[in-house]
Amino acid sequence: MPERDASDYDEWQRQECGCGMAHGPDGGHAPGCSGADAVAADTVPRTEEGHLKTPLYDLHLELGAKMVEFAGYAMPVQYPLGVMKEHLHTRNEAGLFDVSHMGQVILLSRKKDAARALEALVPQDVADLPEGRQRYGFFTNEAGGIEDDLMIANKGDHLFLVVNAACKEADVARLRAGLEPGVVVKHITGRALLALQGPAAETVLADLAPEVAEMRFMDVRDVVVDGVEIWVSRSGYTGEDGYEISLPAEAADAFARRLLAHDAVQPIGLGARDSLRLEAGLCLYGHDLDAGTSPVEGALSWAIQKVRRAGGARAGGFPGAERILRELAEAAPRMRVGLTPEGRAPMREGVELYAAEDGAAPVGRITSGGFGPSVDGPVAMGYVPAAMTAPGTVLYGDLRGKRRPVTVTALPFVAANFKR
Amino acid sequence: MKYTEEHEWLDIDDEGVVTVGITAHAAEQLGDVVFVELPDVPKTVSKDDEVVVIESVKAASDILAPIDGEIIEVNEALSDEPAKVNDDPEGDAWFFRMTIEDPSALDDFMDEAAYKKFIA
Numbered sequence: 001m002p003e004r005d006a007s008d009y010d011e012w013q014r015q016e017c018g019c020g021m022a023h024g025p026d027g028g029h030a031p032g033c034s035g036a037d038a039v040a041a042d043t044v045p046r047t048e049e050g051h052l053k054t055p056l057y058d059l060h061l062e063l064g065a066k067m068v069e070f071a072g073y074a075m076p077v078q079y080p081l082g083v084m085k086e087h088l089h090t091r092n093e094a095g096l097f098d099v100s101h102m103g104q105v106i107l108l109s110r111k112k113d114a115a116r117a118l119e120a121l122v123p124q125d126v127a128d129l130p131e132g133r134q135r136y137g138f139f140t141n142e143a144g145g146i147e148d149d150l151m152i153a154n155k156g157d158h159l160f161l162v163v164n165a166a167c168k169e170a171d172v173a174r175l176r177a178g179l180e181p182g183v184v185v186k187h188i189t190g191r192a193l194l195a196l197q198g199p200a201a202e203t204v205l206a207d208l209a210p211e212v213a214e215m216r217f218m219d220v221r222d223v224v225v226d227g228v229e230i231w232v233s234r235s236g237y238t239g240e241d242g243y244e245i246s247l248p249a250e251a252a253d254a255f256a257r258r259l260l261a262h263d264a265v266q267p268i269g270l271g272a273r274d275s276l277r278l279e280a281g282l283c284l285y286g287h288d289l290d291a292g293t294s295p296v297e298g299a300l301s302w303a304i305q306k307v308r309r310a311g312g313a314r315a316g317g318f319p320g321a322e323r324i325l326r327e328l329a330e331a332a333p334r335m336r337v338g339l340t341p342e343g344r345a346p347m348r349e350g351v352e353l354y355a356a357e358d359g360a361a362p363v364g365r366i367t368s369g370g371f372g373p374s375v376d377g378p379v380a381m382g383y384v385p386a387a388m389t390a391p392g393t394v395l396y397g398d399l400r401g402k403r404r405p406v407t408v409t410a411l412p413f414v415a416a417n418f419k420r
Numbered sequence: 421m422k423y424t425e426e427h428e429w430l431d432i433d434d435e436g437v438v439t440v441g442i443t444a445h446a447a448e449q450l451g452d453v454v455f456v457e458l459p460d461v462p463k464t465v466s467k468d469d470e471v472v473v474i475e476s477v478k479a480a481s482d483i484l485a486p487i488d489g490e491i492i493e494v495n496e497a498l499s500d501e502p503a504k505v506n507d508d509p510e511g512d513a514w515f516f517r518m519t520i521e522d523p524s525a526l527d528d529f530m531d532e533a534a535y536k537k538f539i540a
Contacts, residue, residue, distance in 0.1 A: 348480070
């Protein structure tokens with residue numbers, strides 16, 4: 001049975017870049033991002049095939065995961081439960097994700113203030129980010145495109161960044177080139193990263209660390225569990241409440257087992273991670289965002305704070321500011337939108353969109369698409385001309401040579417369940 | 421029962437009508453099936469024609485005609501309940517029935533023992 005689509009997991013493997021910012025199932029091929037293999041420390045264990053192992057590799061095998069290569073790592077794409085049930089379990093209870101392949105970076109002020117210095121590389125307001133808070137951001141390039149998306153946390157005496165796996169070596173190089181020597185850039189390679197997501201996440205993690213129940217969405221704090229310091233943020237990339245937890249690699253296996261021992265928790269693979277973030281309307285770098293796509297086109301204007309916009313106290317001053325500030329003022333020619341294909345057939349990445357059933361030239365393209373288990377139907381995201389972005393607009397997707405209706409839909413497909 | 425290298429099973433009845441489905445091994449590899457697109461019948465097909473599209477949560481796959489012939493019936497129930505492909509791939513979830521021109525061509529396919537070896 002030959003596969004026909006390019007957007008399957010094998011294709012993920014062939015592609016080098018991607019992410020889910022601080023948190024999607026990484027995937028994708030972003031120009032400008034090299035594979036994680038490039039600078040991976042020789043000390044990181046590898047499989048016989050040469051793929052990097054996360055600290056939870058043995059646990060994944062023990063749990064019966066189907067493993068795939070992703071951004072240079074051997075990663076679980078699904079467990080015996082299967083993608084559909086893993087997805088629904090995360091929305092109903094809690095799912096544990098291994099995202100240790102993602103990059104963790106610390107920035108320390110030396111001669112320069114790290115927050116102010118970082119603003120030269122990202123269009124976010126970092127200087128005013130309060131201590132104990134985290135914010136979504138992205139590295140831009142001179143053309144105004146996005147080089148990677150990331151999470152930026154103010155940990156008081158340092159900034160903590162989480163970047164996409166496939167982009168992490170390029171990101172660290174970008175940070176070193178842009179910030180050193182005034183700022184110290186430390187690539188943290190000795191820590192695992194777990195995500196615990198879903199409505200039961202608070203109860204589960206608070207059993208081990210009661211103080212995490214007090215955290216609000218995008219709060220960050222350090223917590224000690226069994227003598228181990230874990231770095232917790234109340235965030236994730238599924239649209240659900242939950243946490244991301246950085247902890248020493250050697251403590252990760254035991255900690256993951258403690259979480260999995262809870263009745264509400266199931267291990268969740270990259271497959272469900274992708275359908276969860278898609279329903280939540282969240283971008284996957286290398287697919288929905290790339291080096292040629294601006295933040296305004298990507299419908300990420302909300303993530304550029306006023307102080308960095310025209311008229312703001314620290315307006316501009318980041319790569320590609322000219323284009324991005326202009327698009328913020330005037331709108332972009334095309335925009336990312338949610339798309340609901342009619343019927344049951346999924347429309348996946350690469351499907352061309354037409355303004356009419358018999359339209360000659362495509363007006364847009366799907367960049368992420370699949371079946372949404374919670375929506376119980378196909379869902380997609382893609383880019384369309386600015387004049388066609390109104391919810392309810394009907395376009396036509398070319399699926400196996402047939403034009404089928406697709407309706408522009410407000411994102412997210414599934415309402416976010418954050419603890420604000 | 422006969423098996424193809426494309427992971428289809430072929431069940432030949434007394435009248436020479438061949439029922440075609442996919443093996444449990446194939447269904448497991450596909451993952452959760454969410455959509456099945458069946459052809460209009462009757463439909464004359466040649467070996468390796470794409471006749472059915474299966475969409476799983478992972479990807480779209482084709483079922484190919486295993487042999488020259490005519491598809492005379494499709495399993496409409498799969499349109500409403502694609503998950504049957506995962507629940508009962510070698511039973512209720514057959515895809516189509518076809519008449520074939522040359523029954524001797526079936527001899528080229530694997531028997532159960534050979535298929536088990538093939539996927540081992």
